[in-house]
Amino acid sequence: MKVLVAVKRVVDYNVKVRPKADGTDVDTANVKMSINPFCEIAVEEAVRLKEKGVVSEIVAVSMGSKQCQEQIRTALALGADRGILVETDAELQPLAVAKCLKAIVDKEEPQMVILGKQSIDGDNNQTGQMLGALTGMGQGTFASEVTVEGGDVKVTREIDGGLQTVELKLPAIVTTDLRLNEPRYASLPNIMKAKKKPLDTTTPDELGVDITPRTKTLNVEPPAERQAGVKVADVAELVEKLKNEAKVI
């Protein structure tokens, strides 16, 4: 079966971003960009399903500027077979991304779409669920285990307080949580091979999708700083402070 994997270009997780001085946006000039870690887990899961013989083709999709090709190439180096870039320099919000993905799903007709549960820039945690609504597919979000059995996929989900398992009819949507797998490193030969894999480019217009933003960011600011308190000398002083100063025990 065919699997579609969504990959997003984001500020690398090791970079500490800061708001611009005028508060219009975060400062991403000269910052290292990478594939969103949750998306990397999604690629890895698709590749593992291919290695098990469940999946025959993996299509990696990204959206945004031309540079998103880099993240598609990363996915191709990890084992995806071909890539699709939906190119636009306009702001893409999760609803618009879900609509573009829906248009690609209609064309490609994958049996499964695997996405990261959230991206580490916007922290929205929405796209997979919205793609589920638009396609009518079932959704296994925050997955920690994925098993394909015949025409169904069983997904174990990380929920508050434990784990939940659901069974979805294929085609279905899966969004990855951190512990679904540990992504491999791309080997040099695979990075070289990835450069020759096909990568098609389209646009939201060509897909017939209106990407007009629905929300506007009015301001970005650093969070309220918490002041460091005092160092206590020993456990006795700690207990005394907690009892008499903070009055929390």
Add this chain to the structure above:
Amino acid sequence: MSFLVIAEHDNAELKGATLNTVAAAKAIGGDIAVLVAGAGCAAVAEAAAKVEGVSKVLLADNSAYEHQLAENVAKLVADLGKDYSHILAPATTTGKNMLPRAAALLDVQPISDIIAVESADTFKRPIYAGNVIATVQSSDAIKVISVRTTAFDAVAVEGGSAAVESVDIADDAGVSTFVGEELAKSDRPELTAASVVISGGRGMQNGDNFEMLYKLADKLGAAVGASRAAVDAGFVPNDMQVGQTGKIVAPDLYIAVGISGAIQHLAGMKDSKVIVAINKDEEAPIFSVADYGLVADLFEAVPELEAKL
């Protein structure tokens, strides 16, 4: 303005997260209806009807909603939500799973995880793992919002006397079925609801050493959490993880034991009222947010603390 608040419950009990979500709706101001979707959940609707500030309870009692399957509940929420200016759900795993799906059915771009209300269409929310706070304005006709529960003080459990109306809709999308659930059983309070939380990090060295924290927790009536490092190392199960991608907690007292204080952990606990850090590395970033820092070997300090309480 009119609000539809989606109740968090397990068919038996109304969960506290609902009270914080009602509080967020109250902060905007208007008529608040609470939707209880489940199976055999009439008692939950009764409890929701008593909550302060609630003017109506909608009860959708049907087997299709028993396990809160997003495919079914989202359809119900989208159907009912058309008549409201705002739809709110707590940013729990249940809310995060269902709400964006409902929003897409309504052709709305939802706003996740709000921490403050600026006006009826403008909200603050953390991005970049809490490193940045964005103020976001929605131009959609219906605002669909998930609420970070720790950012809003719960409304009172009592004080309301809303009417309960039955909703006769049974949306079974037929694409998903519930197989099973494995919930961690514990006599200690739930992490996100506890007034005291003790968390262990990589410094705990192994899972057995967490026994020390459990003992201390039992003395304080506390819940026990962990950093991502401790979870990734396999010391404890992942539902104990406190942090941006785990649980967000804001107890009265947070005790971080053997936790260095990575930014993504701080994002999950920095709104706690009082923070205590116990770590032998005095340069650990956790000390920069701690009200009380103790530079000590945790294997000596924790038992001593337990003995002195």
